[in-house]
Amino acid sequence: MSSRKIDNLILGGGITGLAVAARLSEILPKSSSVETLIVEKSPFTGGLCRSVAKDGFTYDYSGHLLHLRRPDIRKWVFNMLDGNLREVSRDARIYSEGRLTKYPYQMNLWGLSGSTVKECLSGLIDAHIAARAPKPSGSFLKWSLDIFGGGITKNFMKPYNEKLFRLSAGDFNAEWCGGFVPRPSLEDALRGAFSDAHKAVGYNASFFYPRRGGIQSLVDALEIRARRVCEIRAGVFAEKIYPDSKRAILSDGSEIKYRHLVSTIPLKDFARACGMKSPADNLRAAPVVCFNLGVKGNAGHGVHWMYFPEKKFNFYRVGFYSNINPASAPAGHYSMYVEVSFPSGKRRDIARALDGAVSGLIDAGLIGSPSKIVSLDIRPMPNAYVVYDFARANTVEKIRKAVNGKNVYLAGRYGAWKYSYMEESLAEARAIAEKFV
Template structure:
């Protein structure tokens, strides 16, 4: 079999690319997907008890008109819109997100520790030398108080890599920097400050979880999606792909969305040793995702919560029943009769985690965090879990140098690696970014339009 455009992976990037090719009238394409479903890391699943779960706490927000139109076309009125309500659990209290704007919620000694650090940062001002890594950026931006209490423990919990091994150049709009006057005013006026960030409003499908978006998108060209076709070899010289199921496809241009390190080290045939050495310098973490379904409902308007402390194993919990009442079984109108709590635990060589007792530790952590009342673990009616070996691409200090070696070598052979892990750039790895990486790749292939979301430089 031969196609002009071959796409590896039916996640947001691969499906975004295929759909744009279709829109542009170029239908000579094929999508190969290793799993038996579409959606990639944005897939959703319904457990035997009727709870729907995502692969982590996804929210849909956008920087792009094309993505907005796509969602409107796919979902229509089959969508719910929410105001973000995110919180941090620390010192037996809840602090609104972003933490640094709402330290007034902490006990007085912690508030003063944070303020002292912020004052020291303000005194150093622009004379401070540039940070060498993420840990230095945290300390220079927030001072030792906020660093000790929240930024350092939370970031190790989520990334599972020491912050001194990471670059700070990915930050952008991902982290709210400090406005000292604003922080002090919030303290004095006893005011919560929760408006920061691009995801302060977000959308969610009415039924089917986040994966519903991609099931509907793939249905537009279902005859050109092959499920259960794991790519095991790409011969760069002959431009041929072979799958574990025995399928062979030749191509003119290849878009791969599989993890770039795995593509280079395990799949691509014909790359020089320099590319393999570069791929070995790319870092990622994994995640254990648990869904805990609880009989009975109680009022709690929080969307998701962050947990920097060591009394619970997860870094984030999502009130998934608040995203859509249809994420729980037998909803009664718009009020769920159950709660659906989704937990996320990161792991890496720096932070190993035992998956064998994952659910037990997650349930115990929910109790320690105050999300389950004493004895309420007896009301757990469903548990669901999965392991993601690739959860976040780490913006490590060696990443940009590695990409600068690998990507030009691939593109010289008409191979383009894009997406959350195909491109390996966390800062453009949100759902909207990922779809648009595929869209812009398709436009580049057809019309030569430059890509602006994913840049090689």
């Protein structure tokens, strides 16, 4: 067995792992002899932030839009993409009752039927009068009722999130909501119920997206920097990790002794590799299959993405690459991503899901007929949405405690087992790299 001693071992060559090494390349002295290795299980780097060029279309693993709120991260991304970035003012909608209303639902009831508006507003007023303190660690259902009241919960919050997580809204909590679910004042909700003119609200009122090459351009830029200071071994994974002796055994049989370990691989796989089987078994995620479609014709609208709370549609969200960036599709065509989630740990019937998705798209008027689909690309994401069930927080804490003080950094959406996005990954990665210098 070959054995090698290095400074930094990074598990996973997605955006988080690459960004740690990219940042190191910027802050290590030129003469530095620090050795860093990224070990990536798949043959390709990039993880979920990859893009595919197919049939003249550019698809991501479902649209990956850059929400850049932190000035330091915005500056970093702008520098790396060097002009290959466009800012887009969000146009997001909810499709329900056969109509499109503006996102977020709770602030834009305008356009819904009179009875739904009445139900939503009276529930919201009741919730404001009751003024209960919502508890994110309690059930999502209770949290939503406390904040939004019965109508908004029944018509959007409950059905949408149950479809996304494939769990009853009483069985997961609201700890993931943080900045992702805007909370309206009564005044805002009333204004949004009685008029169409409403300011864009929420975590993504405008966003950025590459002009060329899809989101992969960002991971490519990170990888160029990462390779200046680091070796990347693709097609290899960490089979066993011994945090006490700071060693990992890779799937090619080699041993790596490290000073620091950054793990961005799914926390349950990390825990298993460390021999912590029972915590690993307690971590659940809702898998998603993304159907990327290229369609002949014109989308007929400029919406960037739509949420689908109703049960009759098997997808929870549909986005339009070609509205986000017209260069994503050839002339005379449009392109979309259709996201269908599945219950954690159950067999997935992808062919059936695709049939259901196409029927739903026709029903919602988003494609004319199946014959208009000229390109199909299917991207399964086995851990897409971390499930915030009531075991999650303790389990994550248990794993963290087991490696505490052993120079292990658990980072990224899956490494830290949380609901997060690319900007957060980049920020975490920078902070970790800066500790190593």
